[in-house]
Amino acid sequence: MTEKEIVDSDERRQALLTEIEKAATSPVHLMAVCSGFKVTLQKYHLIQRLPEKVHIHYGPGCPACLASPSFIDKLLAYSKRGNVILAVYADLLGIPGSVSTLEEARTAGADIRVITSIWDVLLLAKKNRRKRIVFPALGFESAASSTAAAILQAKVAGIFNFQVLCNHKRMVSGMEAVLQQNEVPVDGFISSGRVAASMGANYFLPLSDDYHKPQAISGYEPEDVLEAILHLVTQINNHTATAENLFTTVASAEGNSKSYDLLEEVYGLGNTEWTGFGIIENSGFKIKETYRMFDAEKVFFDMEIPEPVSPDGCLCGAIMRGVKSSKDCPHFAKECTPISAKGACMYSEEGPCRVDFLFGR
Numbered sequence: 091m092t093e094k095e096i097v098d099s100d101e102r103r104q105a106l107l108t109e110i111e112k113a114a115t116s117p118v119h120l121m122a123v124c125s126g127f128k129v130t131l132q133k134y135h136l137i138q139r140l141p142e143k144v145h146i147h148y149g150p151g152c153p154a155c156l157a158s159p160s161f162i163d164k165l166l167a168y169s170k171r172g173n174v175i176l177a178v179y180a181d182l183l184g185i186p187g188s189v190s191t192l193e194e195a196r197t198a199g200a201d202i203r204v205i206t207s208i209w210d211v212l213l214l215a216k217k218n219r220r221k222r223i224v225f226p227a228l229g230f231e232s233a234a235s236s237t238a239a240a241i242l243q244a245k246v247a248g249i250f251n252f253q254v255l256c257n258h259k260r261m262v263s264g265m266e267a268v269l270q271q272n273e274v275p276v277d278g279f280i281s282s283g284r285v286a287a288s289m290g291a292n293y294f295l296p297l298s299d300d301y302h303k304p305q306a307i308s309g310y311e312p313e314d315v316l317e318a319i320l321h322l323v324t325q326i327n328n329h330t331a332t333a334e335n336l337f338t339t340v341a342s343a344e345g346n347s348k349s350y351d352l353l354e355e356v357y358g359l360g361n362t363e364w365t366g367f368g369i370i371e372n373s374g375f376k377i378k379e380t381y382r383m384f385d386a387e388k389v390f391f392d393m394e395i396p397e398p399v400s401p402d403g404c405l406c407g408a409i410m411r412g413v414k415s416s417k418d419c420p421h422f423a424k425e426c427t428p429i430s431a432k433g434a435c436m437y438s439e440e441g442p443c444r445v446d447f448l449f450g451r
């Protein structure tokens with residue numbers, strides 16, 4: 091960025107902040123669901139510059155933070171089988187399971203490889219036909235469609251030693267759970283541009299219609315998020331409630347039909363556990379019976395997984411529900427830091443505790 095561009099964007103931010111200040115005549119409570127929004131708001135110090143009347147809460151938008159210790163425990167159990175290679179993103183290595191992390195298991199000899207894309211997993215499976223390659227699949231709608239594409243590709247290529255431990259979730263189900271639990275005031279949502287990129291802006295409409303909640307579908311630049319806040323305050327003032335698409339360069343109204351086809355072909359919907367919420371009905375993408383040979387839980391159906399134990403005193407669950415923040419946790423920045431994370435919220439790249447540790451202290 092040139093010096094002029096920096097000055098221009100700061101002027102634009104200040105102009106948006108001034109407009110927000112003028113528009114926010116009474117207190118408003120907005121929830122930023124996607125973890126990327128928290129990074130933007132903290133990293134660019136926008137949170138401190140917002141008017142006092144605008145309250146931002148953070149919701150269940152960090153995929154790794156929403157995977158309970160039982161997810162890591164299953165991976166640890168699979169890794170003990172001699173014929174298993176775990177292929178994982180680095181973001182998962184240090185997340186605590188009930189007794190250890192994948193990193194610790196790797197140091198102790200488990201075959202755990204770090205990948206940078208799901209296509210690396212298929213390559214690994216092709217090269218290691220005598221092994222089972224297990225891929226822990228986390229994330230929301232967009233990530234679920236990438237995993238579905240990989241499963242279909244594996245089927246076509248006859249790569250049947252590729253197994254997915256599937257924990258993909260529907261972001262809109264998490265948003266709905268926040269409203270139903272009603273623990274935190276939410277007048278409107280800054281909704282995920284990432285999800286809208288594949289599913290389209292209209293995907294969010296039913297939530298606005300059913301709960302009369304405004305949404306602004308936003309990109310992740312500081313000006314994008316401020317504009318989303320301004321639009322939400324305006325909708326609230328006007329008593330309107332729709333899902334406004336402000337991320338039109340990337341997200342269309344209808345979304346990507348290929349993503350819908352992939353999701354429909356490979357998954358059905360099922361009940362899934364969300365850290366802090368418990369089981370949310372029909373909130374998860376479940377691999378269909380037709381593709382059961384790629385479903386790690388079906389392939390390793392005989393594994394005994396001990397009851398999961400959550401990290402002692404970790405408030406990650408309450409943080410995911412938006413009712414606590416990292417500052418409420420007595421471990422924050424003391425015994426819990428990015429290099430000694432007690433919970434996923436501190437280890438994960440976009441985990442709320444990590445973001446607060448890096449940008450919010």
Ligand code: SF4
Nearest residue numbers: 404405419426433443
């Ligand atoms: S600071 Fe650590 S222990 Fe506390 S809630 Fe965050 S991840 Fe959990």
